[in-house]
Amino acid sequence: MTIPTFQKLIRNVYTLSELKLKISNSEILHCTQPDQIKIERIITLHQDVPNSLSYASDKSYLKSAKESKATVVMIPKELGPQMDRVCLLVDNVDLALIEILALYFPEKHPQGKIQKWVVIDSSASVGSNSDIGNFVSIGANSKIGKNCIIADGVKIGDNVTIGDDARIGPNCVFFDGTTIGNRFICFGNTTIGGDGFRFVEIQKGVHHKIPQVGSVTIGDDVEIGSNTCIDRGGLDDTVIGSGTKIDNDVQIAHNVKIGKGVIVAGATAIAGSAVVEDYCKISGACAVADHITLPSGTMLAGGSGLRNTPEKADVYAGWDWNLTFREFQKFRANVKHILNLNMIVKRIKDIEQKMGIGGN
């Protein structure tokens, strides 16, 4: 038995009966004394920890759910008839999991505390009940909303606007003019609003910098990971739509327009002036070329490169060949033939010689 580090800190304990009351419309299966079952940890199906609850989101996890050593397994109601162990039946396992995790790991709430070593320009404002950590600076005319938590070491330039309920991790940087909506989340060492990368070469090797005077505009409910960069626009703004989630180590260049509800996974790069329309999902380690458009709902498989605007929304894969994922699977299945292309060419030549045709 190994208890994950963070779970050792859990102080809240609920009985199964109590959990049933907390999760609306839930039911208990195969348990006669749910008020005697204490749940102290939330674990994956393969872990072995006493007094624990695990979960199976759908039937693909049915076998693991049956075999799990968790004290209780939370499953969708429709799987109930197939289980003969203690279960908590719920309408939607993922949403119920979110509720349960919030019980055991209650979020930190701000307390309106501004620490000691903080520099807030006299023209800046901080909303009620927001926490500002040490070694933070907030520049001229910037506005931080209410109920925010700004962690230690964050640097906020001039004319920055951040909405209510933000959670900003340590050492993030927001350059002048960045505008962010409500409920913004970001983690450590992320940089928003640095200059776009644009130079003009008049004389060979002499690159004149074009001033970057656009900014970055971010909607509501956006989450950004750690060590991600989003550059300011050249003249217009770089835009991140509401509900979009961006992972770690992502590079988003100047003038990019990302729509609503988009997913961008880790280590992806999106080049200048690309447009990623609403609801696109870009997996990790992808590259999107400059000035192209991903139609609404387009998906990129992990490690994909896209150089041209695709004709329509689909799942694309492969490095820079605009293949759909299905085509890419055919590509992969044929790679073994590529390794023998020299022999294939030789066989064709042999045939041609025998037939007295061709020349090459």
Added chain:
Amino acid sequence: MTIPTFQKLIRNVYTLSELKLKISNSEILHCTQPDQIKIERIITLHQDVPNSLSYASDKSYLKSAKESKATVVMIPKELGPQMDRVCLLVDNVDLALIEILALYFPEKHPQGKIQKWVVIDSSASVGSNSDIGNFVSIGANSKIGKNCIIADGVKIGDNVTIGDDARIGPNCVFFDGTTIGNRFICFGNTTIGGDGFRFVEIQKGVHHKIPQVGSVTIGDDVEIGSNTCIDRGGLDDTVIGSGTKIDNDVQIAHNVKIGKGVIVAGATAIAGSAVVEDYCKISGACAVADHITLPSGTMLAGGSGLRNTPEKADVYAGWDWNLTFREFQKFRANVKHILNLNMIVKRIKDIEQKMGIGGN
């Protein structure tokens, strides 16, 4: 009409007449009262903002320039005869744009202000008129030039030299011994001079660290984006030549030598001891293998990998196949045939069988 965030802050307004005077050798076209035309914003051709100036660098933007709702469009003189709208004719649009942007968005100048919460070692020096932000530390024997702006949270180690007129963004880190020329620019959370990644494995899985005692030497007029890393050399220095521009999220390993006037776009990685000669242009999301040399003037298309030193300077593309961009375009055009290679092989086999040749 949407005014970009940052442009809402513009306080300077010039009439078209005044702009003409500011831009040397410029002319006004199709405008009888240029002193009545106020320019308050600088926009792209597709934006619709009153009292605005836009620009078209060359004839490829001619149609957009004609249709633009900008009050004035700045164009090269040779396009004048094709326009029947209000224009500002200039010798070089890009250089004129740089001048105009500087009028509307004047650069911040340092004022020789050293903030309160700053640690400057007694053996370090800061040149005249340089600004040092809060939460900055400057180590022993380090020298910062004059007219620099060192933003909040920057950490400068021992024996670091930074020339005049530097602009260093928040939370950047410079390890001991880094040497940088004049007019250096970098943005947020960039790290210069961390140890190179070199270990020796004597016994399986036991990696002995080789001390990294080279440093990083950066020339004049270098710009570096956000969240980029440049490692110190092992024994000798990692070198970045004068006039080179490096984007965000770039990884430059130990002992790399980058020449003068080189461009390295975002999310690119350059492995240890690679040499990138003068005037190379490396697009975004590229990978350059260790110990190879890119001859002067070599270009890499976006998302390219290069494992071997190419025979000569050219434009290369593709992931690790040393193709020129032209060859890569042929590769891409033939990908559809790869998907059917199994059928191609089958057709050859059928032919061979019919002819009674071959065996496989």
Added chain:
Amino acid sequence: MTIPTFQKLIRNVYTLSELKLKISNSEILHCTQPDQIKIERIITLHQDVPNSLSYASDKSYLKSAKESKATVVMIPKELGPQMDRVCLLVDNVDLALIEILALYFPEKHPQGKIQKWVVIDSSASVGSNSDIGNFVSIGANSKIGKNCIIADGVKIGDNVTIGDDARIGPNCVFFDGTTIGNRFICFGNTTIGGDGFRFVEIQKGVHHKIPQVGSVTIGDDVEIGSNTCIDRGGLDDTVIGSGTKIDNDVQIAHNVKIGKGVIVAGATAIAGSAVVEDYCKISGACAVADHITLPSGTMLAGGSGLRNTPEKADVYAGWDWNLTFREFQKFRANVKHILNLNMIVKRIKDIEQKMGIGGN
């Protein structure tokens, strides 16, 4: 002659005689007065610096070692008979180099100094003789071991444990609950323990965040570069085994398990729940897909992508095709034929037409 920046700072000078005494079991070759030879710099074979020592790890450098302008060249004993110049013969050149570099560039040792502008929670502890830099914060219940050097600007959350002898560079961030063993090294702007990237989409485009309540557990003797991210686990911990070395700009997603003695070079991304078993070596700019396993000892060539768990440990290469490096070399050799696949197909069609077979 160019002396590398950092080497100009060397204050310790040893004679060749003294070096011989310092390096156990070493011998001097072709030198009558080794106490007259002063060594002031440690250089590569191609540099030209007076009073210098260089080294050749094995016979592949024999020619360069013979031609080197270094005053003394350190070589393995078995190469002695082939040399007619001043040499220092040693059992293992790399290990001897580590010893010599430590003589010329002595490591900084902590002095138990806690700087002035530091926030250490009253429930946190710092071990004896550890240095804590300025602008550092250490949260509730966190424990820092003894003899550590925590550089300026590091942010350590609550319930973080860091073992003895750590060397942590400026502006690194450690989120709540991170646990790290002894002799940890990391450089600048690295972020450990940010939330994993997991959302559930119930309604189109509305991404519900799944709380990430696992943490990060790191073993002993781990080194991590600059601007690298390691996310906390979802429920269980993200784990980095002892002796593992991770370079700059690496992204390690939630729930990843990395074994012991693993190498992960720069700009690589490892997706969620991937398993990298002991002694794997992942080169730079690689991508490892989520939920796959790299068997113990697997190697990935630079710029490789791996989407599926390989059948066995081997050296893999290519972007996402699960080729061994040998197969990948065949692939590369055949790329030229891919460029002509359209002609190959045409030749087959011509043959078929001549033979009156096929149709397509």
